[in-house]
Amino acid sequence: MNDTEARNELSLGYVNNCHAILFVMRASQPCTLGERRYLENYIKGRGLSVFFLINAWDQVKESLIDPDDTAELKAAEDRLRQVFKANLSDYCYVDGQDIYDERVFELSSIQALRRRLKNPQADLSGTGFPEFMGAINTFLTRERAIAELRQVRTLARQVVNHTREAVERRIPLLEQNVAELKSRIDSVEPEFKKLTDIRDQFQREIFNTRDKQARKISESFCSYVMNLGNTFESDFLRYQPELNLWDFLNNGKREAFNAALQKAFEQYMTDKCAAWTLTAEKDINAAFKELSRSASQYGASYHQVTERITEKLTDKQVKVNAASGSTEDDNSPTWAKWAMGLLSLTSGNIAGFAMAGVGFDWKNILLNYFTVLGVGAFIGTIISPILGPIYIPLLGLGVGFLQADQARKELVKTAKKELVRYLPQVAHEQSQTVYNAVKECFDSYEKEVSQRINDDITSRKSELDNLVKQKQTREINRESELKRLKTLQEDVISQLQKIEASYSNLLTYYS
Known part of the structure; x- marks a missing residue:
């Protein structure tokens, strides 16, 4: 864990602004007092997505009296898994669903490093990394990408509505002096x-x-x-x-x-x-x-x-x-x-x-x-x-x-x-x-809300004032203006349709 409380607080600042946390632990020191303290005070109950990486899992075998005894190895690993599950399961529920297997991974980093130093394309099977990278990629693409694109779709819909409203207001006013x-x-x-x-x-x-x-x-x-x-x-x-x-x-x-x-x-x-x-x-x-x-x-x-x-x-x-x-x-x-x-x-x-x-x-x-x-x-x-x-x-x-x-x-x-x-x-x-x-x-x-309301009111007034100024300075060609407004509206709707299609395709792909 961090060596000072000041660093702990600094880490907490990053925690509140990240999509997911990678919490690294060590198999040879399962759930230390410092780790449990940090989880309890900074992670628990804050709605955060946490991936637990239990490193040095290969040392479980090395710590045995007879490393070649498969029965002893299985018993030791099972006991260790029980310890981690007892301490980490509370952090692996989303909407009441147990996702422990999607959030806790047994890694052998040193083994993975040795393989990749010899061959950058080496297979990492057996080190835990393929399973972890698969889970993190799924999290980022399925959960985060859908949420990100959903926000874009919401904004695009608002732009379309705003454009449509403005066009509908402007067209009848073109005929007035x-x-x-x-x-x-x-x-x-x-x-x-x-x-x-x-x-x-x-x-x-x-x-x-x-x-x-x-x-x-x-x-x-x-x-x-x-x-x-x-x-x-x-x-x-x-x-x-x-x-x-x-x-x-x-x-x-x-x-x-x-x-x-x-x-x-x-x-x-x-x-x-x-x-x-x-x-x-x-x-x-x-x-x-x-x-x-x-x-x-x-x-x-x-x-x-x-x-x-x-x-x-x-x-x-x-x-x-x-x-x-x-x-x-x-x-x-x-x-x-x-x-x-x-x-x-x-x-x-x-x-x-x-x-x-x-x-x-x-x-x-x-x-x-x-x-x-x-x-x-x-x-x-x-x-x-x-x-x-x-x-x-x-x-x-x-x-x-x-x-x-x-x-x-x-x-x-x-x-x-x-x-x-x-x-x-x-x-x-x-x-x-x-x-x-x-x-x-x-x-x-309050400052943000008031500013946004003020901007909206100012925008509506400016829209009318600009039309008056245009009419005072030159004659507006009604047919050309109608064509311009129609083209603008069609272009905006076209962009929305592309976003809607991308969002639907993403949902279909992951459903």
Whole structure:
């Protein structure tokens, strides 16, 4: 595993932004404490795709008393497989389906390397690599490629609808003179005001959600930190380093003793932070799901207003791509689809990875804050003040004291006492960091939503203003303009049909 907690947090940043994780383990050291700790705190419950690569599987045979005993080898491998399955099976379920065999692979990397050094085209059968590469290729082409192309198809459908709407609005206006056109544009000004009202209403809801969640989650953090002392003695046992009092009393080894103790506290505090952030993420995820539902409702209202604008401009009702019952194919404006998370690379986590697929990743925003919180300010605030007082009772035990158990108890007792002293200060100081982190998530979301709505309103107004300017500067040839618009619409539809065909072919191929 990573040698420092800072590197662990850095790795977590990559974890939240990748399609899949390759988690390398060693057959001769099955599921170490560090590996289980990392999986539990950084991988479990986060909806991540993980491939487990158990390296050095050939060493199982080499470790036997009689490597040629096939029965003994099979028994040893079966026992090892049971250990790995007991520890890894929880990470190999997708939608309730057990995919352990598609996610866990026994590799012999050294054997594969030796073969390829002799012959770059050498067959790797028996090393586990053909099975692993087949699984990863299937994952990338079947699961990821379909999701990627689905997003392209959604965008293409929106472009077609947008083009069709614009053409339908523009054609009736070609016959009107400048005065008539200006009069019609003036008549839809109240509707444009309604569009900005919808934007403002959604903005206020986002801000209200932001303030509520920032306050709720920062208070949750305070409560969590204040209660760390209640379970410290039992929780810290798994992190406590092996105590050798002679190492502490020996000036030459004291630095190593100090480093081991500090690392133990860093691991403890980082894991506690990770456990809490998982709860915070669930709360924020739920809040964004609620906002996505609101975005759907505001989007429907917005669409009704834009249809009214079209009616008033053209004297007829324009129905484009009537809703088919599918959320993806409805008439919601592009900004609403983004706010709902429909332009995503994944289909499950609407409020998380979905929005990350279109330029908004609130988990990354949280990570930027919590990296500082978990490894910097939080740990530094607690560890530095309490390490000094911990050493005093250890010195008081005397040179003749060799009872490691009593030393451990004394260390934990003193550490808890000092920890409890500083917890209120940490809870108060760092709760503001948590508050700001949560607030930033929703502020970024609001900024993106408002900008997209503003762009849509500006685009609609510019479309009308440009037509007026064209009519004022030159006479528009109606037949030429109709031909141009028809060609444009046909070209866009043609591109959509190609994308639809590619998507259907991909589904058929993997079905």
